[in-house]
Structure formats: structure tokens, C-alpha cells
Amino acid sequence: MEDISSPYYLHPSDNPSLQLVPHVLTGSNYINWSRSVNTALLAKNKIAFVNGVLHRPHDDDLLFPAWLRCNSMVVSWLRNSISPQICSSIMYLEDAHEIWSDLRIRFSQLDSARAYQLKQRIMSLNQGNDDVNAYFTNLRIVWDEFKHSQPIAWCICANCRCNSASKWHEYQEQECTMQFLIGLNPVFSQIRSNILSMVPFPPLSKVFSLVLQEERQRTIDGYSPVISPSMSEQPYSANAATSQSYNKGRLCSHCGKSNHTVDKCFTLHGFPPGYGKGKNKFGVGAKETKSVNFVEDCIEDSCDKSAFSPPMRMPSQEQCQQLINMLQSQLAVAATFVPPTPTSAAPNMPSSPHNVPFTGSFSGNCDWEG
Structure with missing residues (x-):
């Protein structure tokens, strides 16, 4: 009666009102x-x-x-x-x-419906928005209940010497480790590949420790690097501001308007072919619309484009033949023509610079308004 190692020994603190566990039995637990x-x-x-x-x-x-x-x-x-x-x-x-x-x-009897629920919950369980510790705990709760419903070993020996119970336990732990790796978020793909390549395969506690260490290394800085946008992704407004600052301050001495000089004044030298067609860019009251399509709008609105020259088309074979015939006929007439003797050599000079036609090369840079 007084032997403390005897099952009949009762400690003075033992009393009938004692509750052994904090959670009472409700059936499902x-x-x-x-x-x-x-x-x-x-x-x-x-x-x-x-x-x-x-x-x-x-x-x-x-x-x-x-x-x-x-x-x-x-x-x-x-x-x-x-x-x-x-x-x-x-x-x-x-x-x-x-x-x-x-x-x-x-x-304690596990029916097929309960086994199906546990198996379905294990297969659908993943990390999601939880951290590694919370995800591991939820998985172990469900997995331990499912493992407890499985047989301890398949050995039917009277005196087991094949150690099948420990092998079965090792197999169940390896299956739980695989399920833990499957449910991890894609950010742990590198550490998951490293664990799967280990020989021998590490136990569940070691795998959890490696993944938890990887999570701590990822959150040790407390911020994510900000990637600056490339030059091609810069807004159009920056290029437009550069173009406006380039044209700002230039004044034509002939017509008195801004954004161009006298050497490119259309009133003095003539308007280029195709002027005023297509987009109403030079029309009076035209509104300049800019979108935030960074690449295409910047190319279309660039000052280096040659939008004033019409597209060139190659002449057809018939037109080439007609041109050759016309040139041959003109050469034949010129060979039989005798020019008269000149009586005076009056200079053929233009009386006014306004009568000079628009000649010379046109670069296509148009920055004239009005």
C-alpha cells in the first residue's frame, strides 16, 4: 500500500473530482x-x-x-x-x-466515410496564405488521425522478428514528408528540389527544419526589391517634354510665328507635298492627344519621322516602255533641230525671291505651326 511504484498507491493529491485532460470526449475527437x-x-x-x-x-x-x-x-x-x-x-x-x-x-472504429474525408482533406491541404509552421501543424493533425486508423503492421508472425512495425512507421513518415513538400508554395521550389535529391531521404523533422530555415532567410530583410522600369517603358510625356523644350524659343523672322526658323518657313519656301492630309496635326484648333501607350505613340509622334513625303511606287513595265519610246523620239527630233543665232544675252535672273519655286531637299522635320 505504501509502495509508490505499486498501481494501488494513491497520492494525497488524487481525488475523484480530478479531470485528467483539458478537452472532454465528444465522439469525433x-x-x-x-x-x-x-x-x-x-x-x-x-x-x-x-x-x-x-x-x-x-x-x-x-x-x-x-x-x-x-x-x-x-x-x-x-x-x-x-x-x-x-x-x-x-x-x-x-x-x-x-x-x-x-x-x-x-x-475508435473508422468507417469508410471518415477515411474518405481524411484522405480528401490530406490531398487538398496546401500552404496557401499560412506560414510553414501553421501549414505543418494542420497537416500533422489530419495525418496522425489517418495514420492511427491504419494497421500498425502487416506481420502475422507469432513472435515477430522482421521488424515490420518500425518499417511501417518509417513508410508512413515518408509519405507524410512527401505530402508536406507537395503542399508547399511555389516559392520553395528550390529547397524542395534540394530535399528530393538527398540520399538517403531525410526524416520529416529534418525536412521541416530546412523549409523553416528557408522561410526565415526570405523574410530576414523585410522588404522586396523594387525593379525600376526600363527606358522603353518610360511614359511618353518625358519624350514630349524634351521635344517641346527643343522647339521652345525659336521664332521665324519672316512670318513671325514660333517653333520654326526662317530657313524652314513654309510660307517662304512653299508647302511640301501631302501637307494637310491624313492626321490634322497642323490644322487650326487641332487638339493634340497623347496616350500612355509608351512605345507606339512615341514612335508615331516622334519629330524624326518623314510623314510628309508620299509613299513611292515602282513604275510598271508598260510605263517604262512608254518612257523609253518618248525619250527616243525626243532624241531623234533634237538631232535634226538647228538652234538660231542668239542676238542678246539677257540674264535669266528671278526678279523677286517669291517667284523662286520650292527646290532643294526636304528633310521631313516639320515644326511649323499655323
């Missing part, structure tokens, strides 16, 4: 609840009263009063750890082993 209660009974050295090792002695046995007292204490602990609705169904069971067996038969 039987697996977690049973493991918690099993651990608490092992700590109090009373597991023999629920697993059937310590049977009820005869009434005339000297240990019967001690067994009855300890059994009643364990029964009280179990009732305090069960929800009131379930507790009412075992109220008339007085043996701790009978209560434990009845609860195991009712709630």
Missing part, C-alpha cells in the same frame, strides 16, 4: 482524447486498470479493497473527462476496463 488520457494514466501509474492487465480480484482477496478504491478513482477520472451526454450512457458501468473498452468500440 476520440483518437486525440484516448491518447491524452492514456498518457495521464501512465503518469499516475493507473494504466493497468483500463487496459485489462490488472483484473478484478475475488471478494475474499486481501487486495480487493485496494483494487476497489483505485478502480473507483479511475472511473471518476474517466467520467470527468467525458461530455455529459456520453457520460450518461456509461453511468452504470463500474469497472474502468469495461468503460474504456466500451468507448473504444463505439468511437
